[in-house]
Amino acid sequence: xxxxxxxxxxxxxxxxxxxxxxxxxxxxxxxxxxxxxxxxxxxxxxxxxxxxxxxxxxxxxxxxxxxxxxxxxxxxxxxxxxxxxxxxxxxxxxxxxxxxxxxxxxxxxxxxxxxxxxxxxxxxxxxxxxxxxxxxxxxxxxxxxxxxxxxxxxxxxxxxxxxxxxxxxxxxxxxxxxxxxxxxxxxxxxxxxxxxxxxxxxxxxxxxxxxxxxxxxxxxxxxxxxxxxxxxxxxxxxxxxxxxxxxxxxxxxxxxxxxxxxxxxxxxxxxxxxxxxxxxxxxxxxxxxxxxxxxxxxxxxxxxxxxxxxxxxxxxxxxxxxxxxxxxxxxxxxxxxxxxxxxxxxxxxxxx
Amino acid sequence: xxxxxxxxxxxxxxxxxxxxxxxxxxxxxxxxxxxxxxxxxxxxxxxxxxxxxxxxxxxxxxxxxxxxxxxxxxxxxxxxxxxxxxxxxxxxxxxxxxxxxxxxxxxxxxxxxxxxxxxxxxxxxxxxxxxxxxxxxxxxxxxxxxxxxxxxxxxxxxxxxxxxxxxxxxxxxxxxxxxxxxxxxxxxxxxxxxxxxxxxxxxxxxxxxxxxxxxxxxxxxxxxxxxxxxxxxxxxxxxxxxxxxxxxxxxxxxxxxxxxxxxxxxxxxxxxxxxxxxxxxxxxxxxxxxxxxxxxxxxxxxxxxxxxxxxxxxxxxxxxxxxxxxxxxxxxxxxxxxxxxxxxxxxxxxxx
Numbered sequence: 001x002x003x004x005x006x007x008x009x010x011x012x013x014x015x016x017x018x019x020x021x022x023x024x025x026x027x028x029x030x031x032x033x034x035x036x037x038x039x040x041x042x043x044x045x046x047x048x049x050x051x052x053x054x055x056x057x058x059x060x061x062x063x064x065x066x067x068x069x070x071x072x073x074x075x076x077x078x079x080x081x082x083x084x085x086x087x088x089x090x091x092x093x094x095x096x097x098x099x100x101x102x103x104x105x106x107x108x109x110x111x112x113x114x115x116x117x118x119x120x121x122x123x124x125x126x127x128x129x130x131x132x133x134x135x136x137x138x139x140x141x142x143x144x145x146x147x148x149x150x151x152x153x154x155x156x157x158x159x160x161x162x163x164x165x166x167x168x169x170x171x172x173x174x175x176x177x178x179x180x181x182x183x184x185x186x187x188x189x190x191x192x193x194x195x196x197x198x199x200x201x202x203x204x205x206x207x208x209x210x211x212x213x214x215x216x217x218x219x220x221x222x223x224x225x226x227x228x229x230x231x232x233x234x235x236x237x238x239x240x241x242x243x244x245x246x247x248x249x250x251x252x253x254x255x256x257x258x259x260x261x262x263x264x265x266x267x268x269x270x271x272x273x274x275x276x277x278x279x280x281x282x283x284x285x286x287x288x289x290x291x292x293x294x295x296x297x298x299x300x301x302x303x304x305x306x307x308x309x310x311x312x313x314x315x316x317x318x319x320x321x322x323x324x325x326x327x328x329x330x331x332x333x334x335x336x337x338x339x340x341x342x343x344x345x346x347x348x349x350x351x352x
Numbered sequence: 353x354x355x356x357x358x359x360x361x362x363x364x365x366x367x368x369x370x371x372x373x374x375x376x377x378x379x380x381x382x383x384x385x386x387x388x389x390x391x392x393x394x395x396x397x398x399x400x401x402x403x404x405x406x407x408x409x410x411x412x413x414x415x416x417x418x419x420x421x422x423x424x425x426x427x428x429x430x431x432x433x434x435x436x437x438x439x440x441x442x443x444x445x446x447x448x449x450x451x452x453x454x455x456x457x458x459x460x461x462x463x464x465x466x467x468x469x470x471x472x473x474x475x476x477x478x479x480x481x482x483x484x485x486x487x488x489x490x491x492x493x494x495x496x497x498x499x500x501x502x503x504x505x506x507x508x509x510x511x512x513x514x515x516x517x518x519x520x521x522x523x524x525x526x527x528x529x530x531x532x533x534x535x536x537x538x539x540x541x542x543x544x545x546x547x548x549x550x551x552x553x554x555x556x557x558x559x560x561x562x563x564x565x566x567x568x569x570x571x572x573x574x575x576x577x578x579x580x581x582x583x584x585x586x587x588x589x590x591x592x593x594x595x596x597x598x599x600x601x602x603x604x605x606x607x608x609x610x611x612x613x614x615x616x617x618x619x620x621x622x623x624x625x626x627x628x629x630x631x632x633x634x635x636x637x638x639x640x641x642x643x644x645x646x647x648x649x650x651x652x653x654x655x656x657x658x659x660x661x662x663x664x665x666x667x668x669x670x671x672x673x674x675x676x677x678x679x680x681x682x683x684x685x686x687x688x689x690x691x692x693x694x695x696x697x698x699x700x701x702x703x704x
Contacts, residue, residue, distance in 0.1 A: 148559050148568040148588045153503065155598055157630060201553050201688030203572050203580055207500050208600055216500040218580045220555050220570045220688065228555055228570045232582060236500045237598035238628040246507055246589035248560055257633045276590045278509060281611045336553030336572065336683070336690040 004030035005302035007094075008067045010058070010082060011074035012036035012045040015096055018262045019071050019123075020049045022294025025265060028302045035061040058082065062089035068305050069094065069119065071298070076101040076180070077173040080108055087112045092119035094301045098184050098325065099318030101175060106322050107348035110315035114349070119304045121311045122318030124188035125293035130268035131254040134286060135245060136193055138252060138275075145249030145278075150194055150221075150229040152186035152243045154178075156258075159209035159235025169211040177213025179204065180325045183233035187324035188317060189243060190221060190229045196320060197221045197229070199338040202328035208236040219328040222338065231324075251276040253283065265292040319348045356382035357654035359446075360419045362410070362434060363426035364388035364397040367448055370614045371423050371475075372401045374646025377617060380654045387413040410434065414441035420657050421446065421471065423650070428453040428532070429525040432461055439464045444471035446653045450536050450677065451670030453527060458674050459700035462667035466701070471656045473663045474670030476540035477645035482620035483606040486638060487597060488545055490604060490627075497601030497630075502546055502573075502581040504538035504595045506530075508610075511561035511587025521563040529565025531556065532677045535585035539676035540669060541595060542573060542581045548672060549573045549581070551690040554680035560588040571680040574690065583676075603628040605635065617644040671700045 007029055009016045016034075023029040034045050035055045042054040055061035061070075062085060069092030074082050079100045086093050093113065099122045100106040113120035126132065138144045158168070159178060167173040174180055191197055202219035209215040215236045221229035241256040257270040268290055274283035303309035320341070327339040359381055361368045368386075375381040386397050387407045394406040407413035413422075414437060421444030426434050431452045438445050445465065451474045452458040465472035478484065490496045510520075511530060519525040526532055543549055554571035561567040567588045573581035593608040609622040620642050626635035655661035672693070679691040 146560055146588070148557070149505075149507065149570065149584050149586045151503070151505065151584055153501075153596075155501065157600075160600060199688075201555065201572070203553065203574060203690075205500070205578070205580060207578055208498055216580050218501065218572045218582050220553070220572060222555060226557070226559055228557060228568050228584075230570050230582060230584060232501050232503055232580075234501045234598055236498070236600050238603050238630055239633060240596075240598065240603065240628075244505075244592075246586055246592065248509075248512060248588050251590050251592065259633045276592075278590055281591060281609045331688070334689075336551075336688050337686075338555075338688040 004028060005068055005305055006030050006032035006066050007069050007071055007302065008033040008035065008061055009045065009071045010035050010061070011072060012041045013073060015073040016045065016071065017048070019073065019294055019298060022264060022292065023298045024049065025292060025295045026299045028299045033061055033064055033067055058085055062086060062091060068092060069301065072096065075167040075173060077167065080105040083109050084112050087116045087118065090116065090118060092305045094121045094123065094298065096123045097318065098180055098322045099315065100322065101173060101180065103322060103326055103344055103348045106319050110319060110349045113315055119301065119311060120315055121301045122313050122315070123297060124185070124313045124317060124321060125264070125297045126185045127189050127192040128291055128293040128296055129256065130288035130291040131256065131271050131273045132189055132192065133291065134273060134288060135243065135252050135254060139193060143250060144245060144247030144252065147194060147227045147245055147247045149246040150190055150227055152190055152230065153232040153240050154182040154186055155234035155237050156182065156239040157237060159211060159215035162209060162211040171212040174213055176204070176325050176329050177211065178215055178233045178235040179217040179328055183217060183231050184321050184325050186231045186243070187321040188313070191320055194223045194227055194229065195225045197324055197341050198224045199340045200324055200327035200331055201336050201338045202331040203336055204329060204332040217328060221324065249278055252286070264294040319345055356380060357420055357657055358382050358384035358418050359421045359423055359654065360385040360387065360413055361397065361423045362387050362413070363424060364393045365425060367425040368397065368423065369400065371425065371646055371650060374616060374644065375650045376401065377644060377647045378651045380651045385413055385416055385419055410437055414438060414443060420444060421653065424448065427519040427525060429519065432457040435461050436464050439468045439470065442468065442470060444657045446473045446475065446650065448475045449670065450532055450674045451667065452674065453525060453532065455674060455678055455696055455700045458671050462671060462701045465667055471653065471663060472667055473653045474665050474667065475649060476537070476665045476669060476673060477616070477649045478537045479541050479544040480643055480645040480648055481608065482640035482643040483608065483623050483625045484541055484544065485643065486625060486640060487595065487604050487606065491545060495602060496597060496599030496604065499546060499579045499597055499599045501598040502542055502579055504542055504582065505584040505592050506534040506537055507586035507589050508534065508591040509589060511563060511567035514561060514563040523564040526565055528556070528677050528681050529563065530567055530585045530587040531569040531680055535569060535583050536673050536677050538583045539673040540665070543672055546575045546579055546581065547577045549676055549693050550576045551692045552676055552679035552683055553688050553690045554683045555688055556681060556684040569680060573676065601630055604638070616646040671697055
């Protein structure tokens with residue numbers, strides 16, 4: 001490829017910087033512009049990433065004919081208005097996960113993206129972690145046999161530290177708390193590994209956080225393909241990121257230290273993956289290939305704009321993951337009764 | 353204590369031998385007699401454990417005035433008739449877990465034991481594993497802070513190997529499959545650690561076993577004290593025995609290799625327990641004291657007969673653990689809706 005793909009960052013907080021570093025580890029993308037309402041943030045971001053220009057309004061950014069696509073990292077509840085404007089201007093859109101904070105917004109975003117017909121990607125990058133890629137391989141080549149149980153946990157202490165200064169404190173902006181911020185990763189990971197979830201039974205508790213949102217959620221996932229899955233997610237304990245698969249031929253257990261999550265080219269080096277064969281109790285390590293989830297996902301997005309790649313995680317995958325979150329919250333309100341995903345996914349606009 | 357406590361084994365299968373070895377590692381118990389309908393088994397058992405005599409009928413065994421208590425390891429669905437006879441003869445009873453296969457039988461057993469007033473113990477020995485004792489200590493002395501999530505898994509490949517030759521194959525004799533044989537251990541462990549369960553939401557699946565019973569069960573436990581718990585249990589994968597507690601001050605993760613389970617003085621040596629402090633990602637090991645769950649529990653039972661100890665796991669604890677199993681099965685039939693434990697425990701005769 002001769003010319004780099006010119007992208008612009010929108011919403012210049014911590015996550016925009018993580019993605020910018022990821023993009024700049026590759027050679028496909030040129031970060032050509034950026035926008036935040038704060039002039040100070042724009043200037044700092046421009047300088048840190050050596051970006052040629054910035055825009056003082058979203059309109060100005062979107063009027064820039066050189067910009068081929070945008071990276072949206074604004075708060076979850078502003079995804080819809082920002083993304084709809086970007087799509088209306090014909091820009092390809094990469095949005096941080098979750099696709100939106102509500103199923104309604106997710107549906108509006110998905111329909112708009114389909115109508116405009118540009119490239120649309122959701123940042124469920126965790127499925128690209130080396131351990132997840134290996135687990136998927138073991139499922140596909142039969143080394144795991146038939147999977148019956150899949151367990152995942154993603155937790156940290158964030159809920160104990162939330163204040164009203166952050167949008168994550170509020171139920172209307174971040175419904176589900178730990179489940180929409182952390183658990184949603186495993187909602188994508190497990191569906192990546194085992195296919196679509198049919199229904200979710202869950203209980204959510206607000207135990208120790210001062211915020212309005214739950215800090216302890218457990219969900220059982222019934223997969224269309226037969227196995228049962230579990231997502232545990234909390235915001236009131238030291239950090240955990242684990243996935244365990246139990247198959248008729250082997251188990252796999254993945255344990256990730258996410259202190260280097262932001263520098264995604266390092267995170268695989270701090271992970272462990274072990275296998276356990278039928279009738280064995282020992283758990284020898286499985287080699288994890290080096291990956292770089294943020295760089296890879298952004299490169300794929302950029303190449304897709306040029307027609308040289310396909311986006312792996314688009315609107316449908318984003319909707320399916322968000323649906324697990326909202327099905328879990330609805331199930332919790334219904335005392336654990338299973339909530340089917342298909343109607344939610346369809347209502348949000350079941351588009352491939 | 354001058355005189356050893358004279359006990360007799362009833363049902364002389366693999367488990368009777370495990371318990372006999374446990375009893376003989378201590379010095380409190382004399383195995384004085386034994387009974388099985390099979391003369392061959394009786395002779396072999398007598399010889400292996402150097403037991404002075406055996407009985408050719410249960411009546412004969414129970415008429416033996418020297419026998420102070422019995423160790424019942426017959427199939428789950430025969431606990432009630434065997435135990436009721438033993439109690440009627442005034443013998444103290446230790447029964448292997450679960451207390452019975454149905455709540456009705458459990459209630460009849462509990463009421464009979466209370467009426468007769470002899471010592472009655474249920475073999476939920478796993479709570480005595482060194483790792484469980486340490487976790488309990490950390491909860492009690494505040495080192496874990498407030499617990500929000502507790503996850504446990506007990507699985508093995510048994511379901512793939514069951515044939516109609518074993519009672520565990522049949523739903524009427526072993527309802528719940530992996531949940532009543534393996535998961536019930538964690539039903540006791542987690543209630544030991546966090547107090548009584550208020551309600552259970554679960555899904556059970558019969559996926560890969562030829563038997564009539566489920567080989568994949570996931571259950572969410574709502575504890576009266578606030579936290580959420582999870583039990584995953586399967587019969588279609590390599591063996592797993594794990595407990596993880598997530599607290600506001602620390603996490604604890606317990607992983608046990610149960611290949612030495614039967615020799616319970618060795619099992620702690622094959623276990624690992626790690627802690628993780630607030631804001632830390634490292635998981636330093638926590639020392640596990642040497643324990644011997646079967647010896648300790650049998651010694652306690654024997655000493656209780658002499659009035660020199662209290663039984664830690666009696667009818668109520670046995671009923672509470674079995675109630676988690678049956679609440680899970682009922683919840684699965686109700687599409688995951690939470691099933692409250694209190695009515696089940698009360699119906700079975702809520703006796704302290």
